[in-house]
Each structure stands twice: as structure tokens, then as C-alpha cells.
Amino acid sequence: xxxxxxTAQDDLLHRAAEALSxxxxxxxxxxxxxxxxxxxxxxxxxNRALALRMLGDLNGxxxxxxxxxxxxxxxxxxxLGKAAMLEQIGQGRxxxxxxxxxLKIAPPRDRLPPPLQAQLDHAEAVxxxxxxxxxxxxxxxxxxxxxxxxxxxxxxxxxxxxxxxGLKTAPKQEPLLLNYPRLPAIPxxxxxxxxxxxxxxxxxxxxxxxxxxxLADSFDAFAPYVAYPKGAxxxxxxxxxxxxxxxxxxxxxxxxxxxxxxxxxPRTAALLESLPMCRQDGFAPxxxxxxxxxxxxxxxxxxxxxxRLLTHLPxxxxxxxxFRVGNTVRDWKMGEAWVFDDTIDHExxxxxxxxxxxxxxxxxxxxxxxxxxxxxxAMMQAHKGFAGA
Numbered sequence: 001x002x003x004x005x006x007t008a009q010d011d012l013l014h015r016a017a018e019a020l021s022x023x024x025x026x027x028x029x030x031x032x033x034x035x036x037x038x039x040x041x042x043x044x045x046x047n048r049a050l051a052l053r054m055l056g057d058l059n060g061x062x063x064x065x066x067x068x069x070x071x072x073x074x075x076x077x078x079x080l081g082k083a084a085m086l087e088q089i090g091q092g093r094x095x096x097x098x099x100x101x102x103l104k105i106a107p108p109r110d111r112l113p114p115p116l117q118a119q120l121d122h123a124e125a126v127x128x129x130x131x132x133x134x135x136x137x138x139x140x141x142x143x144x145x146x147x148x149x150x151x152x153x154x155x156x157x158x159x160x161x162x163x164x165x166g167l168k169t170a171p172k173q174e175p176l177l178l179n180y181p182r183l184p185a186i187p188x189x190x191x192x193x194x195x196x197x198x199x200x201x202x203x204x205x206x207x208x209x210x211x212x213x214x215l216a217d218s219f220d221a222f223a224p225y226v227a228y229p230k231g232a233x234x235x236x237x238x239x240x241x242x243x244x245x246x247x248x249x250x251x252x253x254x255x256x257x258x259x260x261x262x263x264x265x266p267r268t269a270a271l272l273e274s275l276p277m278c279r280q281d282g283f284a285p286x287x288x289x290x291x292x293x294x295x296x297x298x299x300x301x302x303x304x305x306x307x308r309l310l311t312h313l314p315x316x317x318x319x320x321x322x323f324r325v326g327n328t329v330r331d332w333k334m335g336e337a338w339v340f341d342d343t344i345d346h347e348x349x350x351x352x353x354x355x356x357x358x359x360x361x362x363x364x365x366x367x368x369x370x371x372x373x374x375x376x377x378a379m380m381q382a383h384k385g386f387a388g389a
Contacts, residue, residue, distance in 0.1 A: 009038040016047050025051035042071040046078060058085050074105050080119050087126070096130035099123040100166070127166070135165035152190070159327050171326030175343040178305040178380065183367055187325035187346075189309060189339045193366045196275055197337050200313055203271050204335055207359060208315050210265040211289055214249065215357075218264070222247035222291055236299040245296045251287040252361070255280060268359075278308040278362045280377045282384060287361035289315070292350040300324075303342030307368060307376050313337040313359040319352025332358065339363065 012035035019028035028051045035044050045068035052061040065082045069075060079102035086095035103123055106112075112120065138161055146154060162168045173185050191197055214221070225248045226240045234241045250258045251269060262269035277285035292298065303310070312323070314332040321332045325346040330338070340346070350356040364373055 009035045009041070012038075013041070013043055013047060016044075016051075020047060020050055020054070023054065025054040040067070040071075042068050042075070045071070049078075049081065053085065058089050061085055062089075076102055076105055076107065077116070079105075080116075080123065083123065083126075084119075092126075093130065096127050100127050103127060131166040135162060135167055138165065155328075162327070168327045171344045173306045173341065173343040174302045174345065175306050176302060176304045178307060178376075179343075180305070180307045180365075180376065183306050183365055185326075185344060186341055187328045187344050188330070189341070189366070191339075194311075194339055194363075197311075197339070200271070200275065200311070201335050201337050203267075204313065204315065207265075207268045207271070207313070210268050211315055211357060214261075214264055214289075221261075222249045222289070224248075225290065236301065240296075240298070245293045246298060247291045249289040249291075251289070252277070252285045253288070254286065255282055255284050272361060275361075276363055278364045280380065283377070283380060284308060284362050287359070289357055290360050291355055291357045292321075292348065293355055294350060294353050296350050298348040300345050300347040302345055306341060306343045307365050307373075308362045309339050309365055310342045311337060311339050311359075311361050311363060314356075315359055316355065316357040317352075318354035318356065321351060321356045322349045324348075332356070 012031045016028040016031035016035065019025070019031065028047060032044055032048050032051065035041070045064045049061040049064035049068065052058075052064060062082060062085050065078055065085070068078050069082070072078070079098055083095045083098035083102060086092075086098060103120070106120055109117055109120065142161075149157065159168065163170050171185050171187050173179060173183070222244075224240070224242050224244060225246045226234075226237045226243070228234050228237065228241050240246050249261060251261050251265065251272065252258060257269075272285075272287050277287065279285055312332070314321075314334055314336070317332055317334050323330055323332060323346070325340045325342075326344045368376070
């Protein structure tokens with residue numbers, strides 16, 4: 001198109017937009033028709049859709065928006081407009097699908113003017129209602145099959161159903177250091193893989209006795225768990241950075257036995273030595289008493305590597321305390337340990353009025369052979385040596 005044609009077309013579309021601002025859709029359509037004879041444009045189709053919508057011709061407006069989206073498929077406002085019109089003509093499911101696509105490409109909320117923020121809120125509400133209706137429908141259709149499934153499988157199925165419905169996202173591993181391939185993203189691992197958990201749980205009174213002695217005269221030795229240096233970006237850790245709301249006392253740290261603490265807790269240390277802790281010189285094991293003060297929240301975060309898993313054993317549990325890994329939330333219970341993948345997004349709450357303390361230590365991922373463990377350790381040591389060279 002030559003420059004004069006382009007200028008004439010731009011002038012016609014500008015005059016059409018002015019007519020629309022005066023709520024004069026008939027004049028606007030005449031001007032858009034003239035502009036279209038010089039060549040169809042995305043902007044022209046958007047103006048046509050608005051004019052037709054003003055005239056009550058929603059089907060025509062939808063056709064115009066489809067033409068606009070054929071030219072620019074990632075036009076966020078055009079998608080919102082199309083979804084809104086689908087709602088108006090009673091096509092709720094189709095509207096939810098279009099709103100869902102719009103949400104995927106939505107700009108950051110703080111960059112949107114208030115009217116578009118309100119449309120975004122509406123889109124999210126419609127998509128959620130549709131997902132909830134789909135969830136409820138699928139649940140009703142499988143209800144007769146649920147009694148034949150064991151509780152652990154049923155828990156996984158229910159999570160899968162909510163993911164399929166669009167209400168949740170599948171947990172994924174997001175390690176900070178090493179993302180080793182072909183290891184499953186399992187939030188809480190099956191206890192059957194760790195027969196030694198019963199030995200650990202049976203020793204709870206012994207560990208608690210040694211911990212309480214440390215708390216009685218050496219609580220100052222517990223140091224803030226989060227301790228970023230001055231000037232470092234703290235992200236979600238602002239409230240807990242250098243705070244005694246979350247403190248720790250290490251028995252092993254990055255593979256180094258903390259002799260002074262282990263000598264104060266000899267039976268705990270001996271028990272840990274007997275368990276299959278992850279052993280990687282310079283990296284692991286890690287074993288720590290973790291103390292969380294009343295009504296304190298540890299924000300969502302992920303761990304360093306999926307080649308290891310973490311074990312939790314509650315030791316002091318004065319009231320309700322929760323822990324989330326992926327989509328699964330569990331309450332700590334005295335005498336019950338669990339093993340989880342800390343490279344999956346997780347967070348914790350102490351909802352009690354007193355301090356909560358747990359024992360944390362790492363173990364190898366059970367899907368790795370001893371030979372592969374040795375290879376991984378050598379690889380990580382080589383990486384560390386190269387980085388320090």
C-alpha cells in the first residue's frame with residue numbers, strides 16, 4: 001500500500017474511532033467500510049466489532065473479533081472482548097476457554113488500568129467457576145468407583161482430577177543447584193521405601209530429651225536459619241532474614257559433623273549415623289534441629305537438588321502446625337516422620353502459641369543406585385572445583 005493510501009486509511013479509522021467515542025456506531029461503520037476498501041486491518045476489525053456490539057449485533061461483533069485475532073492472535077484485550085460477548089450470548093463454556101487463553105498472556109496486573117484489572121478479575125472468576133463445575137461433574141461420574149481404591153491412591157487421584165479440571169497445577173521439581181533427570185516429582189514419598197522410619201520414630205523420646213537439655217541452657221546456640229549478607233536480594237525472606245523467628249542448630253552441615261553439638265546429643269548423633277543419610281563430601285549429610293516460633297510462616301521455597309530427599313521428625317509440637325509440599329498439606333503429628341522432595345515448592349506454618357521444633361536430615365533419593373550416587377557426588381565435586389578454580 002502506498003503512503004497516501006495508508007494516510008487516507010488511517011484518517012478514516014481515526015474518524016471512525018471518534019464516532020464511536022460519540023456513540024455513533026452507524027457513522028463509524030460507514031467510515032470503516034471505506035477504510036476496508038483500502039485494505040483490511042487489525043484496528044479496523046476491532047472498531048467494527050465495537051460498532052456492531054453497540055448496535056446489538058453480537059454475532060457480527062464476534063466475527064469481526066475473530067478476523068482481528070486472525071491478524072494478531074495474542075491481542076489480550078480482543079480475547080477479553082470475545083469472551084465477554086460469548087458470555088452475553090449464553091456460550092459460557094466457550095467464554096471460559098477464551099478467558100483462560102487471555103489469562104495466559106495477560107500483562108502484569110500493575111501495568112493494567114483499573115477497568116482492565118476488573119475484567120481480569122472477572123475472567124479469573126469465570127475460569128475458576130468453570131473448573132469447579134468440571135471438577136464436580138467428573139467427581140460425580142467416578143463416585144461409584146472410589147470405594148475400590150486404597151486411600152493413598154485415592155489421594156493421588158483426587159489431586160490428578162483437580163489438575164485435570166484446571167484448579168491446580170502439577171507439582172514440579174525446581175532445584176536451585178542440580179536438576180537430575182528421570183527422577184519422579186513426588187511430594188511425599190511412600191513410607192514403604194524407608195523401613196528405618198519406624199526406628200527413627202521409636203527414638204523420638206530419646207531425641208526430645210537431648211534436645212530439651214540443649215534448649216534449657218544453650219538456646220542461644222540456635223542461629224537464624226535465613227542469613228543473607230547485607231545487600232543481597234532477600235526476595236520472600238525479608239521477614240525471616242537474620243530473625244530468631246526461625247532458628248536452627250546443626251548436627252551435620254554440608255557433610256561436616258558438628259562435634260560440639262553431637263557430643264551434647266550423643267544418642268541422637270549415633271542414631272543418625274546408623275540411618276542411610278545422604279553422604280557427599282562437601283555437600284551432605286545435613287542434619288538440623290529446626291525451631292519455629294509461634295504463629296510464624298516459612299514462605300514457599302525449594303531446595304538444592306532432587307538427588308536427595310528430606311526427612312522430618314516432629315520433636316516439640318505444642319499445637320497445630322502445617323506443612324505443604326506441592327498441592328498436599330499435612331499436619332505434623334508426634335511420633336510420625338515423613339520423607340519429601342524439597343525441590344517441589346513447599347512452605348510451613350506454626351499455628352500454635354509456643355515454639356515448634358523438628359529434626360530435619362537428608363537421604364539419597366531411593367531411585368538412585370549406589371554406583372550412581374558415587375558418580376553424582378564426583379560430578380558435583382568437580383563442578384564445585386571448577387567454579388572455585
